[in-house]
Amino acid sequence: MKNKQDFPNINERKPEGQKPDGSKYRVLVVDDSMFVTKQISQILTSEGFDVIGTASDGQDGLDKYKEQYPNVDLVTMDITMPRMDGVTALEKIIEFDKDAKVIMISALGKQDLVKKSLLIGAKNYIVKPLDRAKVLERILMSIR
Amino acid sequence: MRVEYINPFVEAAFNILKEVVDSDIKRGELYLKSTSQPVLGVAAIVGLAGDVEGRVLFDMSEVTALAIAGQMNGEELSSFDDLAKATITELANMITAQAVTKLHELGFTFDLTPPAIFTGENMEITDAGVEALIVPIELSQGRMEINVAVRER
Numbered sequence A: 001m002k003n004k005q006d007f008p009n010i011n012e013r014k015p016e017g018q019k020p021d022g023s024k025y026r027v028l029v030v031d032d033s034m035f036v037t038k039q040i041s042q043i044l045t046s047e048g049f050d051v052i053g054t055a056s057d058g059q060d061g062l063d064k065y066k067e068q069y070p071n072v073d074l075v076t077m078d079i080t081m082p083r084m085d086g087v088t089a090l091e092k093i094i095e096f097d098k099d100a101k102v103i104m105i106s107a108l109g110k111q112d113l114v115k116k117s118l119l120i121g122a123k124n125y126i127v128k129p130l131d132r133a134k135v136l137e138r139i140l141m142s143i144r
Numbered sequence B: 001m002r003v004e005y006i007n008p009f010v011e012a013a014f015n016i017l018k019e020v021v022d023s024d025i026k027r028g029e030l031y032l033k034s035t036s037q038p039v040l041g042v043a044a045i046v047g048l049a050g051d052v053e054g055r056v057l058f059d060m061s062e063v064t065a066l067a068i069a070g071q072m073n074g075e076e077l078s079s080f081d082d083l084a085k086a087t088i089t090e091l092a093n094m095i096t097a098q099a100v101t102k103l104h105e106l107g108f109t110f111d112l113t114p115p116a117i118f119t120g121e122n123m124e125i126t127d128a129g130v131e132a133l134i135v136p137i138e139l140s141q142g143r144m145e146i147n148v149a150v151r152e153r
Helices: A034-046 A058-068 A086-096 A111-120 A132-143 B003-020 B062-073 B082-105
Strands: A026-030 A050-055 A074-078 A102-106 A124-127 B031-033 B037-039 B042-050 B052-060 B110-112 B116-119 B123-125 B132-139 B142-152
Touching: A026 A034, A026 A058, A034 A050, A034 A132, A034 B062, A034 B082, A050 A058, A058 A074, A058 A086, A074 A086, A074 A132, A086 A102, A086 A111, A102 A111, A102 A132, A111 A124, A124 A132, B003 B052, B003 B082, B003 B132, B003 B142, B042 B062, B042 B082, B052 B062, B052 B082, B062 B082, B062 B142, B082 B110, B082 B116
Parallel strands: A026 A050, A026 A074, A074 A102, A102 A124
Antiparallel strands: B031 B132, B037 B123, B042 B052, B042 B110, B042 B116, B052 B142, B132 B142
16 A cells, blocks of 8 residues: 655645755846736745845836845846836846846847847846746746 | 738737637637727727837727736736736737737838827727728637727838
8 A cells, every 4th residue: 555655745845946055046026017027926936936126127126136235146127118228227237246147028029139138148038928937947047 | 001910910919818818719800990999998009100100909898908917917806907007018018029020020110119008988099091900809808909000101
């Protein structure tokens, strides 16, 4: 007869948002859409990440990054935003912290800006519409 | 207006709605209007300017908009609040981005405005000198009309 130990327990899976030492990865979400911010935050929170802040434009994102530094492990950065766009904010964040891990969130059709971001130092990018699997895969590739 | 302008919008709407709303989608009969048209209650409008100019309207009733926004957020929304508006804006953004990528591949170059959302009763839209092509799309959440009025410059 099989006993309990023979079955894998899905609840024992370590959440993806945890570092090897058990603490949570800290994420700053920069996006001018309340919907996208909520979507990314929900996906990350449900995997055990800690969303330490949100910003609704590039300038706000840059300010919050500096404020939280060095306690930010990852930034998700929308490309098209008012006041300061995501590529400029990325540039300024990398200027401030060359090891910053930034992932660009892009609409379809912005390949040139995505390419530019990767050259500046973005770790990866995700094209909308976002889904859970895509977001987690790209983020984990960038932080590990 | 040439039908090749509207097809990318219809295809993109299909693809994106299927992906983010996961709805049983059916396309209705395309029709042409040169006079004023009623707006259903919630309309996201995106302007185009360049080789082609005009606007695209994603039009639906407030009940439908709420149901779609609710589905996209994974929760029931009780009023057409800021989150619901941001959700419909994002839906219009995603559909337009995909359609425009296709139109760019076909060789048309133009810029887009960010979507603006109109809400209200008894609204209508008039495009002077441009006829509008309308494609109704039936979702399990209700009907959405894609209303495209563009011309070559």
